[in-house]
Amino acid sequence: MNNKLQKIVLVFILGFMQIVGVSYANKESYVVSGLEVKLSMPQGEYFAADALMLNFTLTNITSEPVTFLKWETPLENDFTGDMFAVHLEGQKIRYIGKLVKRAAPQENDFITLAAGESISGVIDLADGYAIENEGNYTLAFNKHLQIVDNLATKNSSKLNLKLAPANSSAVGFMLNEGRYMKQRAKQANFSSCDASQQSVLNNAHAAAIVIAEESLNSLNNTATSEQATAERYTTWFGSHTSSRYSTVTSHFTKIHDALANQQVTLHCDCTDSFFAYVFIGDEYNIHLCNAFWNAALKGTDSQAGTLIHETSHFTVVAATDDHVYGQNEAKILAINNPNNAIDNADSHEYFAENTPALLMEDGDGSSDDNSDGSTSNNSDDGTSSASGGGSFDQYLLYFLMLLGISKISRKYWLK
Numbered sequence: 001m002n003n004k005l006q007k008i009v010l011v012f013i014l015g016f017m018q019i020v021g022v023s024y025a026n027k028e029s030y031v032v033s034g035l036e037v038k039l040s041m042p043q044g045e046y047f048a049a050d051a052l053m054l055n056f057t058l059t060n061i062t063s064e065p066v067t068f069l070k071w072e073t074p075l076e077n078d079f080t081g082d083m084f085a086v087h088l089e090g091q092k093i094r095y096i097g098k099l100v101k102r103a104a105p106q107e108n109d110f111i112t113l114a115a116g117e118s119i120s121g122v123i124d125l126a127d128g129y130a131i132e133n134e135g136n137y138t139l140a141f142n143k144h145l146q147i148v149d150n151l152a153t154k155n156s157s158k159l160n161l162k163l164a165p166a167n168s169s170a171v172g173f174m175l176n177e178g179r180y181m182k183q184r185a186k187q188a189n190f191s192s193c194d195a196s197q198q199s200v201l202n203n204a205h206a207a208a209i210v211i212a213e214e215s216l217n218s219l220n221n222t223a224t225s226e227q228a229t230a231e232r233y234t235t236w237f238g239s240h241t242s243s244r245y246s247t248v249t250s251h252f253t254k255i256h257d258a259l260a261n262q263q264v265t266l267h268c269d270c271t272d273s274f275f276a277y278v279f280i281g282d283e284y285n286i287h288l289c290n291a292f293w294n295a296a297l298k299g300t301d302s303q304a305g306t307l308i309h310e311t312s313h314f315t316v317v318a319a320t321d322d323h324v325y326g327q328n329e330a331k332i333l334a335i336n337n338p339n340n341a342i343d344n345a346d347s348h349e350y351f352a353e354n355t356p357a358l359l360m361e362d363g364d365g366s367s368d369d370n371s372d373g374s375t376s377n378n379s380d381d382g383t384s385s386a387s388g389g390g391s392f393d394q395y396l397l398y399f400l401m402l403l404g405i406s407k408i409s410r411k412y413w414l415k
């Protein structure tokens, strides 16, 4: 009987030791790290086009200096590893950022914080995580920090690094509408482009992806009941039908995919006064001409917009045509012939450039009287094909077409 009691006491003591041991180990490793992570986001709610900027602050909460490696923390101002646990209502969100194989650390890879000192970095969460669906997100820093073990390093010629968990606060935010996760754009190839042209083109390509994505988000996030009165849509594509609206949406899906995910090759071999041209069957090859180099990066008839225009022409993308050029002509086309407007390259360019900015959502939601959004009540007055007196631009265009280069899609320089 004594024996039995002894056994029970022993089990009890062992169990107790284990509990103490575990909690001691946790406490110790926490003290070894000595760094506290604070996360914050400037807004509680975000919309599709918003950057999801996260502030990351590390504080040395010990009374000694702490030296650590900044690798795989937002202090590198980039995602270099899967460093956060991000969840949408309990579901883990997958990491889409870089995974890096490192060489040995250099001196400037280390940061030393004095007792009580803090350091901060800012990072766009959408660069690292596939954030697409609306809902409530939570995140916490989920990476062990690599701390220089001063004592161990002192006694050896080699640097000793110790992995230590950081004590991280969690942060949450609400995404109010669905969005497309950021795609790592495939870098464009260049043909006959010098270094300064390549740098201009890299910016233009990146800006074109941004406006293509924004266009797609705005089309997808406009409620069916608001599409018929969405000024941005109706200005460039005319009266709304659900079929035309879905055609435009599918065009922008493909334009965005072409620019972001397909191998685009940009050619600097054109010395004509056009903006650019493509051959519609020679997909993803875009030739830039003189007017392109003088255009602004963004805005009306910009470099970014030109890439949207040209990309829309490819048969495998949206197979658009050049029915008219210029903002005024494109607006008239939208009124007179919406079926041609949704097939017109410049109309896509102007929708994407959105300069001056027009809204997709009706200011006040009081337009419910037109209950069936699919058929508009304005009489479909056929197609008054040739609008008014043709401008000089148009005559020159017809002349160029007569010259037999109509297979070349031009961005016409006089616009």
Ligand SMILES: [Zn+2]
Pocket (backbone or CB within 6 Å): 309, 310, 313, 321, 322, 345, 409, 410, 411
């Ligand atoms: Zn064109």
